Amino acid sequence: MARNCKEKRSFGSTARRWWKENVVYQIYPRSFCDSNGDGVGDLNGIRSKLGYLKELGIHILWLSPVYKSPNDDNGYDIADYRAIMDEFGTMEDFDALLAEAHQMGIKIVMDLVVNHTSDEHQWFVESRSSRDNDKRDYYIWREAVDGHEPNNWGSCFSGSAWEWDETTGMYYLHCFSKKQPDLNWENPKVRDEVFDMMTWWCEKGIDGFRMDVISMISKKEGLPDGPVEGLYSPCMYGTCNGPHVHEYLQEMNRRVLSKYDLMTVGETAGVTVEEAKKYANAEGTELNMVFQFEHVGLDEGPGGKWSITPMSIPALKENLTKWEKELDGVAWNSLFFCNHDQPRVVSRLGDNSPQSAKCIATMLHFMQGTPYVYQGEELGMTNCPFGSIEDYRDIESINAYRELTEAGLRQPEELLECIAYKSRDNARTPMQWDDSPNAGFTTGQPWIMVNPNYTTINAAAELADPDSVFNYYKQIIALRQDSKWSDVIVYGSYDLLAPEAGRSAASEVPLDGNEAVFAYTRHREGRSPGSAARRQKDGVTLLVVCNLSDQARTFPVPENVQWDSAELVTGNVPQADLTLTRELALAPWQAAVWALN
Numbered sequence: 001m002a003r004n005c006k007e008k009r010s011f012g013s014t015a016r017r018w019w020k021e022n023v024v025y026q027i028y029p030r031s032f033c034d035s036n037g038d039g040v041g042d043l044n045g046i047r048s049k050l051g052y053l054k055e056l057g058i059h060i061l062w063l064s065p066v067y068k069s070p071n072d073d074n075g076y077d078i079a080d081y082r083a084i085m086d087e088f089g090t091m092e093d094f095d096a097l098l099a100e101a102h103q104m105g106i107k108i109v110m111d112l113v114v115n116h117t118s119d120e121h122q123w124f125v126e127s128r129s130s131r132d133n134d135k136r137d138y139y140i141w142r143e144a145v146d147g148h149e150p151n152n153w154g155s156c157f158s159g160s161a162w163e164w165d166e167t168t169g170m171y172y173l174h175c176f177s178k179k180q181p182d183l184n185w186e187n188p189k190v191r192d193e194v195f196d197m198m199t200w201w202c203e204k205g206i207d208g209f210r211m212d213v214i215s216m217i218s219k220k221e222g223l224p225d226g227p228v229e230g231l232y233s234p235c236m237y238g239t240c241n242g243p244h245v246h247e248y249l250q251e252m253n254r255r256v257l258s259k260y261d262l263m264t265v266g267e268t269a270g271v272t273v274e275e276a277k278k279y280a281n282a283e284g285t286e287l288n289m290v291f292q293f294e295h296v297g298l299d300e301g302p303g304g305k306w307s308i309t310p311m312s313i314p315a316l317k318e319n320l321t322k323w324e325k326e327l328d329g330v331a332w333n334s335l336f337f338c339n340h341d342q343p344r345v346v347s348r349l350g351d352n353s354p355q356s357a358k359c360i361a362t363m364l365h366f367m368q369g370t371p372y373v374y375q376g377e378e379l380g381m382t383n384c385p386f387g388s389i390e391d392y393r394d395i396e397s398i399n400a401y402r403e404l405t406e407a408g409l410r411q412p413e414e415l416l417e418c419i420a421y422k423s424r425d426n427a428r429t430p431m432q433w434d435d436s437p438n439a440g441f442t443t444g445q446p447w448i449m450v451n452p453n454y455t456t457i458n459a460a461a462e463l464a465d466p467d468s469v470f471n472y473y474k475q476i477i478a479l480r481q482d483s484k485w486s487d488v489i490v491y492g493s494y495d496l497l498a499p500e501a502g503r504s505a506a507s508e509v510p511l512d513g514n515e516a517v518f519a520y521t522r523h524r525e526g527r528s529p530g531s532a533a534r535r536q537k538d539g540v541t542l543l544v545v546c547n548l549s550d551q552a553r554t555f556p557v558p559e560n561v562q563w564d565s566a567e568l569v570t571g572n573v574p575q576a577d578l579t580l581t582r583e584l585a586l587a588p589w590q591a592a593v594w595a596l597n
């Protein structure tokens with residue numbers, strides 16, 4: 001398992017790595033497949049679907065947390081890092097899943113949640129028991145200040161980020177729920193414990209870590225008050241990209257990561273391009289890649305997460321292009337729209353139609369970076385028509401609703417509309433396997449409602465339909481592995497085309513004219529020795545054109561594009577329907593990729 005450490009590597013965009021060449025499929029185990037009828041997905045359920053994932057062409061799975069947890073935040077509150085959650089099965093089930101996945105050529109990346117633990121973790125149970133317990137400094141304890149919380153930080157899940165603990169008469173910090181106390185990374189013993197635990201999993205043979213809110217582990221010196229938004233100062237201000245975060249990750253890399261051949265991705269909320277260049281630097285001293293959120297913040301209104309503004313396509317193009325250009329050759333990015341914390345992209349950027357799902361997939365998967373598919377995205381699964389607040393299960397949505405309506409800051413109906421659009425529960429409804437009751441997810445009562453559209457959107461129907469969203473995903477995933485294209489798709493440079501095409505100053509009218517057309521090229525030089533001109537000529541250029549709107553559009557094709565030799569690589573409209581001209585006519589949600597040679 002341990003690899004030769006002398007082999008010093010560069011991870012720049014030209015260095016070949018398996019975690020660049022594959023697509024990652026994320027599983028939210030609670031909602032994927034229930035094998036025993038208790039209404040909760042589980043490890044044996046996942047194992048029973050490996051064939052489905054193989055069919056899709058997946059070689060890397062990221063599992064959201066499967067560890068022992070009281071489930072205040074569905075497993076992101078871990079009570080024992082070396083045990084499996086009772087509802088999900090046993091360690092034997094995990095070992096069987098890992099072995100079978102490996103036999104099928106599928107790697108497994110584990111969620112690593114070490115910014116915080118559960119308050120039911122043994123470390124916290126001891127830490128809170130007395131002021132002089134050995135584990136007291138494993139967490140962040142502070143005295144009250146004038147009978148109040150030590151600072152004005154708010155938790156990401158509403159309320160103060162501090163909880164008063166009666167036993168010892170002090171506050172502890174929790175950036176998420178009060179059942180998720182933050183670990184004190186300044187304490188070297190905490191780092192030893194975390195690194196030992198990671199080594200234990202690596203020795204078991206897992207293939208990597210997705211690191212939960214890893215940009216938040218080093219808090220600002222002195223925990224100062226921050227700027228207030230609403231009732232508190234969002235704790236992100238005092239925790240993201242803190243003073244020691246890179247030092248801690250470099251230590252982690254030296255002591256654990258560098259000893260194995262892993263995929264490591266940091267969930268880096270609040271990361272800037274400059275910071276990302278450090279987290280995912282090409283020298284490989286920290287992590288392989290970042291997973292950042294700027295583009296999914298573009299439909300946030302002035303009131304933050306629970307206010308909505310339409311996603312502006314020019315802003316989206318500009319933002320994604322910035323990340324493409326800035327990281328090229330110096331760091332590596334993740335390509336995603338969906339995960340377990342995001343609403344469904346087909347309901348957000350698309351119009352719920354299969355064509356829009358395919359168009360968005362094309363736009364994303366042909367950029368430089370590692371693409372992620374979140375369970376059900378490959379079926380075009382949509383947001384769920386939740387009714388009242390009682391339909392929700394997510395602590396973030398429920399707490400926000402309570403806090404904002406009770407404080408009189410928002411009207412219930414209006415807030416519910418925003419929650420329906422943005423809630424994380426949209427991603428967490430059960431996977432839609434077939435049109436049998438409960439979408440074939442469980443024979444019991446599912447823990448959260450099933451989206452009623454499962455009768456038409458489901459895996460069984462889509463596997464059988466050559467034109468389905470599933471089969472489109474399968475095709476673009478296969479192209480990434482096709483020796484003819486993989487080089488340019490994975491390693492090619494990126495250029496946005498005609499960014500200003502039809503772009504009016506009115507970004508409030510996002511779908512106005514050609515600005516909804518997202519077009520770019522990817523280019524990879526040939527490898528033949530000889531002149532640069534020769535390599536340019538031997539190279540491959542892809543032209544990707546996506547009409548991100550439900551209206552017909554045109555796209556002004558640049559003069560240097562030679563249609564006569566263009567080859568259609570993929571698209572969601574048949575070749576016969578394409579007329580290649582300087583003013584390319586695009587159907588609603590049309591996407592196409594050509595090779596220009």
Ligand code: GLC
Nearest residue numbers: 073076113176212213340341
């Ligand atoms: C990350 C996870 C999210 C979780 C939070 C706290 O953002 O993706 O689901 O609630 O961290 O662990």
Ligand code: CA
Nearest residue numbers: 034036040042
């Ligand atoms: Ca179950």
